[in-house]
Amino acid sequence: xxxxxxxxxxxxxxxxxxxxxxxxxxxxxxxxxxxxxxxxxxxxxxxxxxxxxxxxxxxxxxxxxxxxxxxxxxxxxxxxxxxxxxxxxxxxxxxxxxxxxxxxxxxxxxxxxxxxxxxxxxxxxxxxxxxxxxxxxxxxxxxxxxxxxxxxxxxxxxxxxxxxxxxxxxxxxxxxxxxxxxxxxxxxxxxxxxxxxxxxxxxxxxxxxxxxxxxxxxxxxxxxxxxxxxxxxxxxxxxxxxxxxxxxxxxxxxxxxxxxxxxxxxxxxxxxxxxxxxxxxxxxxxxxxxxxxxxxxxxxxxxxxxxxxxxxxxxxxxxxxxxxxxxxxxxxxxxxxxxxxxxxxxxxxxxxxxxxxxxxxxxxxxxxxxxxxxxxxxxxxxxxxxxxxxxxxxxxxxxxxx
Numbered sequence: 001x002x003x004x005x006x007x008x009x010x011x012x013x014x015x016x017x018x019x020x021x022x023x024x025x026x027x028x029x030x031x032x033x034x035x036x037x038x039x040x041x042x043x044x045x046x047x048x049x050x051x052x053x054x055x056x057x058x059x060x061x062x063x064x065x066x067x068x069x070x071x072x073x074x075x076x077x078x079x080x081x082x083x084x085x086x087x088x089x090x091x092x093x094x095x096x097x098x099x100x101x102x103x104x105x106x107x108x109x110x111x112x113x114x115x116x117x118x119x120x121x122x123x124x125x126x127x128x129x130x131x132x133x134x135x136x137x138x139x140x141x142x143x144x145x146x147x148x149x150x151x152x153x154x155x156x157x158x159x160x161x162x163x164x165x166x167x168x169x170x171x172x173x174x175x176x177x178x179x180x181x182x183x184x185x186x187x188x189x190x191x192x193x194x195x196x197x198x199x200x201x202x203x204x205x206x207x208x209x210x211x212x213x214x215x216x217x218x219x220x221x222x223x224x225x226x227x228x229x230x231x232x233x234x235x236x237x238x239x240x241x242x243x244x245x246x247x248x249x250x251x252x253x254x255x256x257x258x259x260x261x262x263x264x265x266x267x268x269x270x271x272x273x274x275x276x277x278x279x280x281x282x283x284x285x286x287x288x289x290x291x292x293x294x295x296x297x298x299x300x301x302x303x304x305x306x307x308x309x310x311x312x313x314x315x316x317x318x319x320x321x322x323x324x325x326x327x328x329x330x331x332x333x334x335x336x337x338x339x340x341x342x343x344x345x346x347x348x349x350x351x352x353x354x355x356x357x358x359x360x361x362x363x364x365x366x367x368x369x370x371x372x373x374x375x376x377x378x379x380x381x382x383x384x385x386x387x388x389x390x391x392x393x394x395x396x397x398x399x400x401x402x
Contacts, residue, residue, distance in 0.1 A: 055360075181212060
């Protein structure tokens with residue numbers, strides 16, 4: 001375990017990904033792509049000699065940070081936790097993969113609540129919130145204590161809403177959720193994120209949007225405040241991207257305008273990366289990429305997105321998204337030839353120059369998508385008997401001589 005020297009209560013551990021079992025690299029039965037450039041998916045995956053992880057080191061590290069600080073909460077080390085939370089928030093401390101450490105510590109402090117919510121034990125969850133309220137009662141001048149409690153109320157309200165069948169939330173449960181959002185709003189408004197210089201607090205305030213009447217009205221202002229406080233944090237853009245989509249507070253045109261505006265706001269810090277964050281988030285929410293995407297801008301943005309951290313988590317995310325795009329363009333045939341060429345070039349750049357290991361958690365367990373990506377880039381060499389290996393800062397092919 002590594003302990004930050006400047007603050008002994010901030011604990012981080014470097015995660016070591018797990019070597020993947022070969023069976024998990026078999027494509028699902030009846031996969032859409034049985035043949036990839038003349039090769040079956042099984043044949044492609046059988047020739048993959050690069051490191052394959054079930055879970056990437058970045059996600060492992062994030063969970064270690066949560067777990068370490070959850071253990072401190074269980075031991076009652078609240079003063080140390082608040083000190084660690086404030087330090088990491090004020091210093092914008094970043095874990096591997098670009099994830100901010102402060103929200104992870106806050107999640108660890110709310111681990112008991114999260115466990116009760118996961119069990120749908122609402123009585124136990126309310127007891128956990130009451131215990132967190134005690135933390136704020138003992139520290140009424142500490143914005144970090146207010147953030148932990150407010151986020152706990154938001155977590156509970158969102159969980160209660162999500163647990164009800166769509167459109168069937170009872171009046172009693174609706175009122176209960178509203179009460180928790182009101183309490184969270186009261187706690188957050190006691191402190192000003194800008195005055196406190198706190199992106200953590202700004203993020204929790206932004207999380208109020210689905211639970212307050214004028215959420216859509218204030219979303220842009222609160223997003224811009226949060227972005228001004230921490231323009232490097234991709235979470236900021238991902239949160240606002242969802243709210244700009246149809247069915248939330250925007251439309252496809254609103255979404256695209258916000259995505260391009262985010263680039264103007266942050267280009268000096270992270271290049272065009274925020275545009276990629278918007279569209280990757282939209283794809284997760286909608287199940288497909290937005291038809292408003294500017295392909296050339298997105299290809300540039302994906303490069304900046306990965307370069308911002310240089311981590312393997314983002315390299316895998318980029319490869320997965322580009323693979324899905326190439327798959328769709330190939331299905332569309334000749335009418336999408338230009339789009340396929342641009343996307344394949346971007347995918348080739350990631351695989352040859354950026355991707356050093358496969359993290360299956362980033363591929364959402366879709367081995368067929370991984371096989372397609374490898375065949376799309378390395379297909380000709382694979383047909384000559386080559387194998388895919390780690391080479392320099394990326395992947396390459398090698399014909400093993402016997």
